[in-house]
Amino acid sequence: MKGMSLIVKTITNVMIGFIFIYGVYIILHGHLTPGGGFAGGVIIAGALVLRVLAYGSEAGAEKRSETRASIFESIGALLFVGIAIAGLMLAGVFFRNFLPKGVPLNLLSGGIIPFCNIAISFKVGAGLFSIFLSLAAVKYVMKD
Amino acid sequence: MIELYLFLVFMIIAAFVATEIKDLLAAVISLGAVGFSVAIMFILVQAPDLAIVQIVVEVVTIVIFVAVIFRTTHVDETIGKKLTSSHVLSIVLYAFFALIFFIAMVRALQELPAFGNATMKVASEYIRLGLPQTGGANLVADVILDFRALDTLGEATVLFTSVIGVIALMRSVGRKK
Known part of the structure; x- marks a missing residue:
């Protein structure tokens, strides 16, 4: 995919870190403020998509990062199911909130909820990014 | 309340434009107008979680749509063709089921509690x-x-x-x- 003009690249350089950190904030504060794993994951996917659109990428690189994104997505899915099975093992119920509840409104509170948010954010962010990459790489597939 | 109905009317108009316009880019922008109206309605009924998800998903899907349109074609070639008999049949069937659905919807809506007073x-x-x-x-x-x-x-x-x-x-x- 071809990159965009110098103006777009410069503004992307300035903005992409802020977008990424905003996504991480939405994920980590998902159990305290509006937002959560899904919204934060989509924001992070948006930052990655912005980078690919602004700077462009070659066909081989797209394929490689698609594979990497799929691996991250599977890690997120396994993490989510792993938390559920840990509840089954340690407390006897699938998806049991087995961790201590903590003080309300603290960052470390809510038991498994923040960890579930992180797992879902991996899944959603990497999943959407790999959908975008496989759609972006389609032209090269047709040419082959 | 009145602003919700205004947004509903705007969404219906934008959805019609999205299906009927010949330029696919304009159709995608109309679709985005529908999605962002949904997000504003979520904010108006005080659902910030859903509003955030709606906004970010809308942005990413529009970016994907636009990226695909830039690589393929701008023109929707299915609009403006002559009506064939199968088209007429599907329109009649659609109108029939829309009528049935509308009657069922009106009867179901009478059973619902009033707006803002959930059970x-x-x-x-x-x-x-x-x-x-x-x-x-x-x-x-x-x-x-x-x-x-x-x-x-x-x-x-x-x-x-x-x-x-x-x-x-x-x-x-x-x-x-």
Whole structure:
């Protein structure tokens, strides 16, 4: 995919870190403020998509990062199911909130909820990014 | 209340434009207008969680749509063609089922409680037990990741399946030349 003009690249350089950190904030504060794993994951996917659109990428690189994104997505899915099975093992119920509840409104509170948010954010962010990459790489597939 | 109806009328007009316009880019922008109207309506009825998700998903889907349109074609060639008999048949069938659906909807809407006065049989329990039982301050996160985490697992499976489908459709290995 071809990159965009110098103006777009410069503004992307300035903005992409802020977008990424905003996504991480939405994920980590998902159990305290509006937002959560899904919204934060989509924001992070948006930052990655912005980078690919602004700077462009070659066909081989797209394929490689698609594979990497799929691996991250599977890690997120396994993490989510792993938390559920840990509840089954340690407390006897699938998806049991087995961790201590903590003080309300603290960052470390809510038991498994923040960890579930992180797992879902991996899944959603990497999943959407790999959908975008496989759609972006389609032209090269047709040419082959 | 009145602003919700204004947004509803605007959404219906934008949806008509999205289906009927010949330029696909304009259709995608109309679709985005529908999605952002939904987000504004979520803010108006005080659902910030849903509003955030709606806005970010809308942005990413529009970016994907626009990226695909730039690589393929701008023109929707199915609009403006002559009506064939199968088109007429499908329009008649559609009108028939729309009428049935409308009658059923009117009868069902009369059974609903008034706007803003939900019955809250399950939801009041969630609101009462959310913070003490899970320790999370955001009630939406408590419900989707603790009380109803199995539903969220199903949702994650749906997303996983769709990603697998897209990657399988767009693969380069094993494709016939």
